[in-house]
Amino acid sequence: MNIVAPEQIIIYFIDLIFIFFSVIFLKTSITMIRRFDFNSSTTFQYTLEKKNTLISAIVSFLILLKLPLIFFFLYLLDSLSSSIPGAMCAVGVLNSTPYGAYLIILKVTILFVLGYWFYINKFDLQTYGFKYTKLKYRLLIFITLLIILEFLLEINLFNNISPEKIVSCCGSVFGGELRQFSTFLINIENSLSVLAIIVVFVVMTLAFMFKKYRLYGFTVFFFLLTAIYSLIDFFSTYIYELPTHRCPFCILQRDYNHIGYVLYFLLFFGTFYGSNLLVLSNITSEKTKRVWINISYAMCLIYILIVSFYVLKYYIGNGVWLTD
Structure with missing residues (x-):
């Protein structure tokens, strides 16, 4: 070992x-x-x-x-x-x-x-x-x-970790036209990844407003996927303020105020409480469902606000959007 x-x-x-x-x-x-x-x-x-x-x-x-x-x-x-x-x-x-x-x-x-x-x-x-x-x-x-x-x-x-073995850095893994992480391919245009998370979040918001618990619980799984995709393909570039730097792990580092831990905490626990509404819908009370959907939506909303803040901060400070 x-x-x-x-x-x-x-x-x-x-x-x-x-x-x-x-x-x-x-x-x-x-x-x-x-x-x-x-x-x-x-x-x-x-x-x-x-x-x-x-x-x-x-x-x-x-x-x-x-x-x-x-x-x-x-x-x-x-x-x-x-x-x-x-x-x-x-x-x-x-x-x-x-x-x-x-x-x-x-x-x-x-x-x-x-x-x-x-x-x-x-x-x-x-x-x-x-x-x-x-x-x-x-x-x-x-x-x-x-x-x-x-x-x-x-x-x-x-x-299999060896100080003598050369590995690919995140710039190589997530850079270029085709970005690959092990066997998982990520090849989504920036605009499409952002559009995807906006559409999913709008559906989540409507389900939240009308208290459609099962729909919300089903949609929250897509929110998790689109949030990770858009973070890698779009939002991370604004956190790094570098159009070619797309990485879901560098945001954990001190240079970026460890913001990654906050984002992943909000994302994972927000989607977990939302998924409860689907997975555990048959064994819980209406009161508990209301608590879960409130916690989930609040966490997911805060996540959206934080990643959007970095985009607006860059645009206000530089007057332009980041482009490849």
Whole structure:
């Protein structure tokens, strides 16, 4: 196992904690799915209910550890770029193996699924008869598999990092007519990427105004995709004030006031709470839906205002738009 930075040990340690408890919970999860029966008054059922409460508390605590870990992971990748030839930011580190982009996508997916589990568990404990117990333990098994896969991809990533290996910088990855990040192609004209996010946000706004929860929850996934595309293809150039610099990771650096952490926090949590309206629509109350849609729309709106601010700031200061 290749240890390239002390922070890597922290990531491995927390991941191993997750794997350790998840594997332990596997047996209990299978038992819960097969034998949990609230209507039963046996000693075994009482034991299962106590285990349910205990596991719920432990997993909820582990989720609190996992939430900031993805941002810490991005910080670690960015800090490693200075020791890898050709790398200017986290892009070069991720491109050191063909699995870097998949690992980022998997981490975000795990973050979303853990969030879904947290709220399913919350509703389960509040519902008479623990109505969603079997559902949340099926999801817990799936989460365990994702976490194990994540750990294997992390080991592969760090094991293939070498100070002697030259990698592509973000200018090469996201520059030119065809911009490629590992196996993911980005080839959208600036005007189209901006138009796409405007159209999606308008639909989100209408769904928000008329409280169309399922439509909002469905649209928010497209908002996440178009926001990332437009950030890479358009808005990042105004943050860097350089038309050829398109990178979703350099904005994490101190030179740009770490604005990337703020943008990704707003984007991920805004879309997560919005997606709850679709994924968890059948198990939550109208009051909770109103809270979720308000939080989601506020975060997404703030994201739009921040990235738009950089565009207007450049135009007001220079009197022209950035062009390639």
